Amino acid sequence: MSESLLVVLPLVAVLTIAAAAFDAVLAASAAGSPGPWRAWDSPLREAARQLVRQRRSTLASDRLLRRTGVLVLPVAAVLAAAVLPLGGSRAASDMSVGIVWFNAMEVAVWAGVWLAGWGVNSAYSLVGGYRMIAQGLAYELPHMFALITVGVGAESLRFSDVVTAQHDLWFAVQMPVAFLVYLLSALAMAFWGPLSSPVGADLAGGAAAELSGADRLVFSAGRYAMLAVAAAAAVPLFLGGGAGPLLPAWLWALLKTLAVLAALVWTARRLPVLRMDRFMTFAWTALIPATLLQLLVTGLIAL
Amino acid sequence: MGLRARLLRYAARRPRPLVVAVPGFTAVRLAAEADLRRRGWRPALSPAEADLLVVCGHPGPDLAGAIDTVWAQMPNPRARADLHTPSDVPSALDAASAHLADEPAQIEDAASRESWTPEESMDHSAMNHGEMDHGDMDHAAMGHGDMSQGHEGHEAMNHEPAGHEAMNHEATGHAHMNHGPQTADEGHEGHEGHEGHEGHEGHEGHAAMEGEPSGHEAMDHAAMGHGGHGGHGGGHEHHMMGAPHGLAMADRAPDRDGLKLDVLHVPFGPVLADWPAGLKVTFTLQGDLVQAAEVETLDADAGDEHFWDDTNVVAARLDALARLLAVAGWTGQAAQARVLRDEALKDGRVEPSRLAKFVRRTRRSRTLRWMLQDVRLGETNAWTRVSDWLDELGGETRPRTPVPPLGEMLVGLDVAAARLLVAALDPETERTVAEHV
Numbered sequence: 001m002s003e004s005l006l007v008v009l010p011l012v013a014v015l016t017i018a019a020a021a022f023d024a025v026l027a028a029s030a031a032g033s034p035g036p037w038r039a040w041d042s043p044l045r046e047a048a049r050q051l052v053r054q055r056r057s058t059l060a061s062d063r064l065l066r067r068t069g070v071l072v073l074p075v076a077a078v079l080a081a082a083v084l085p086l087g088g089s090r091a092a093s094d095m096s097v098g099i100v101w102f103n104a105m106e107v108a109v110w111a112g113v114w115l116a117g118w119g120v121n122s123a124y125s126l127v128g129g130y131r132m133i134a135q136g137l138a139y140e141l142p143h144m145f146a147l148i149t150v151g152v153g154a155e156s157l158r159f160s161d162v163v164t165a166q167h168d169l170w171f172a173v174q175m176p177v178a179f180l181v182y183l184l185s186a187l188a189m190a191f192w193g194p195l196s197s198p199v200g201a202d203l204a205g206g207a208a209a210e211l212s213g214a215d216r217l218v219f220s221a222g223r224y225a226m227l228a229v230a231a232a233a234a235v236p237l238f239l240g241g242g243a244g245p246l247l248p249a250w251l252w253a254l255l256k257t258l259a260v261l262a263a264l265v266w267t268a269r270r271l272p273v274l275r276m277d278r279f280m281t282f283a284w285t286a287l288i289p290a291t292l293l294q295l296l297v298t299g300l301i302a303l
Numbered sequence: 304m305g306l307r308a309r310l311l312r313y314a315a316r317r318p319r320p321l322v323v324a325v326p327g328f329t330a331v332r333l334a335a336e337a338d339l340r341r342r343g344w345r346p347a348l349s350p351a352e353a354d355l356l357v358v359c360g361h362p363g364p365d366l367a368g369a370i371d372t373v374w375a376q377m378p379n380p381r382a383r384a385d386l387h388t389p390s391d392v393p394s395a396l397d398a399a400s401a402h403l404a405d406e407p408a409q410i411e412d413a414a415s416r417e418s419w420t421p422e423e424s425m426d427h428s429a430m431n432h433g434e435m436d437h438g439d440m441d442h443a444a445m446g447h448g449d450m451s452q453g454h455e456g457h458e459a460m461n462h463e464p465a466g467h468e469a470m471n472h473e474a475t476g477h478a479h480m481n482h483g484p485q486t487a488d489e490g491h492e493g494h495e496g497h498e499g500h501e502g503h504e505g506h507e508g509h510a511a512m513e514g515e516p517s518g519h520e521a522m523d524h525a526a527m528g529h530g531g532h533g534g535h536g537g538g539h540e541h542h543m544m545g546a547p548h549g550l551a552m553a554d555r556a557p558d559r560d561g562l563k564l565d566v567l568h569v570p571f572g573p574v575l576a577d578w579p580a581g582l583k584v585t586f587t588l589q590g591d592l593v594q595a596a597e598v599e600t601l602d603a604d605a606g607d608e609h610f611w612d613d614t615n616v617v618a619a620r621l622d623a624l625a626r627l628l629a630v631a632g633w634t635g636q637a638a639q640a641r642v643l644r645d646e647a648l649k650d651g652r653v654e655p656s657r658l659a660k661f662v663r664r665t666r667r668s669r670t671l672r673w674m675l676q677d678v679r680l681g682e683t684n685a686w687t688r689v690s691d692w693l694d695e696l697g698g699e700t701r702p703r704t705p706v707p708p709l710g711e712m713l714v715g716l717d718v719a720a721a722r723l724l725v726a727a728l729d730p731e732t733e734r735t736v737a738e739h740v
Binding site: 024026027028030031032033034036038039042044045046048049051052053054055056123124127130131194196197200201202203204205208209210211212213216268269270271272273274275276277278 | 719
């Protein structure tokens with residue numbers, strides 16, 4: 001426990017709003033609306049809109065499952081953030097199995113999306129839920145191998161040890177394949193951009209299609225929060241944590257996080273969504289062997 | 304001014320519109336899309352997400368019924384803009400935004416909605432357990448209101464068999480079928496004993512509530528197909544009467560992997576983002592796999608306008624590409640296609656360098672090709688279709704190769720591929736007799 005405990009929640013909230021605002025500005029800019037920067041407050045208007053909105057429910061929907069699923073997203077994001085070291089200061093909970101904890105929280109998101117998609121009793125949402133599970137099956141193994149590679153390189157599963165181990169060389173350089181796979185799974189755990197098929201436009205919003213009011217607000221805030229936390233985790237895992245010249249460690253960590261987050265948000269506009277049957281083949285035939293090779297190389301170096 | 308009124312006003316300056324395309328009113332849709340872009344109002348994907356319904360044209364009776372169902376699915380605050388000519392667009396959208404900010408009007412609208420009646424006022428003996436034979440998707444499709452007050456008590460509500468003896472199939476019966484799951488189970492036992500509901504006089508009530516029976520043609524957010532059973536000829540046994548919430552359980556059938564999976568009947572369209580105007584495809588789904596597809600086209604009332612002709616080929620191709628790219632999830636490129644399309648329509652030409660850049664970037668996308676090239680369109684595939692469109696943007700002409708009927712091509716695909724196929728086929732729905740469907 002440390003003072004970071006107080007900082008985690010506001011920090012996740014600020015990053016969440018920043019991600020949503022940047023996305024809104026990019027959307028306005030792509031649509032050619034005059035003065036795209038003025039769209040920065042779209043997330044706030046959206047929040048206001050959902051706060052005064054009726055909750056919608058479908059016939060025979062399972063209210064408990066729906067609300068649980070929706071709530072899982074922001075909760076998992078904050079709990080995942082709790083193990084991240086914030087630049088120079090210690091994590092809110094710098095546990096010895098921090099990487100495993102982080103991974104567990106990210107998998108909880110699958111359950112959240114599946115419950116929300118299934119609980120509303122709508123075929124569109126149900127198919128969105130199916131896609132989340134398929135996506136999980138596709139990305140989770142390469143993702144775990146990437147995280148294990150980090151653990152092997154640092155000889156620890158504690159985030160602060162991982163940062164220390166990158167004193168000489170960032171893991172992004174030492175294990176580039178693991179870094180790229182991690183970035184891909186960062187998109188997948190927030191079902192964002194090319195991996196957003198669970199809430200795809202072709203399903204009228206998929207797992208989120210039936211949500212309105214507070215449900216939709218919590219669901220989409222949780223999704224942006226997960227994206228922000230996934231970006232923040234890339235910094236201690238691969239980008240040397242708060243290491244950097246001149247500026248204080250916390251500022252370096254923040255700047256790196258914002259850079260990764262901006263890249264992830266921007267990706268969404270630049271790539272088509274991957275169809276799950278195609279991505280599954282790619283993940284199992286290309287990503288898994290690649291990450292295993294990376295693990296082997298890192299293991300040999302560590303020996 | 305209270306907090307709620309402030310929030311309403313703040314939010315109403317940037318609503319999320321759900322745009323409904325009506326066949327034969329392409330000019331209205333294009334004007335509406337351009338104006339929405341100018342205002343920075345991001346289109347919504349579903350009725351639950353939208354607070355503004357933008358109807359572009361005069362729908363015919365079937366399509367109007369579907370639109371009304373979608374309207375009934377939208378939670379308050381909500382506003383509706385019925386556009387009839389391109390010149391209507393700015394004033395109608397201004398009025399809709401003002402209506403969204405009008406707190407008394409929204410409260411009145413919310414209070415007057417039957418499907419949003421708070422559950423507490425309801426008589427549960429009225430719960431209708433019988434309509435599964437009707438196959439009426441609507442029951443499910445409508446967003447039976449779960450207003451936050453008052454439903455908690457209902458979860459505990461027991462459906463004693465006695466309550467059902469009074470089974471009163473009145474119109475009101477239907478707005479309140481939204482109970483917790485446990486209620487359904489408890490209710491279940493009680494219903495097994497019910498027999499002789501064949502008559503169901505009470506059902507007129509449902510029709511009345513939902514407007515046209517065709518209301519279920521809307522984009523049905525709903526109901527894992529429970530309702531769709533009417534479609535298979537009502538072969539349901541009466542023991543189904545006890546099904547939760549009066550919905551028939553989905554049928555099961557072996558799928559291609561030999562698993563027994565639920566069979567769901569799910570309509571796509573006619574109210575669906577980036578979907579051909581007036582098209583409705585009812586998929587028979589197992590999991591997300593299409594086992595059968597029934598295609599129909601819902602007409603406009605007065606629209607026989609042929610908007611696309613030889614003079615605006617570039618804009619026509621950009622419009623089709625924008626839909627396809629949006630379905631493929633490439634949002635940035637879809638937005639770019641729309642910007643160029645509107646420019647082509649307004650000025651009669653697009654700056655060649657920007658068009659060339661768009662064509663180059665689309666053609667070079669390996670990801671897009673990877674996602675499209677296994678979507679078969681008869682002899683060709685979705686990617687060659689895109690390539691042809693891109694060639695036509697450069698001034699070449701490509702003949703349209705004949706393709707099998709849409710309904711046949713869709714069978715065996717998953718939903719993602721099916722949507723890409725429809726977008727790549729881009730069936731002509733403007734004419735009364737559509738050529739591909």
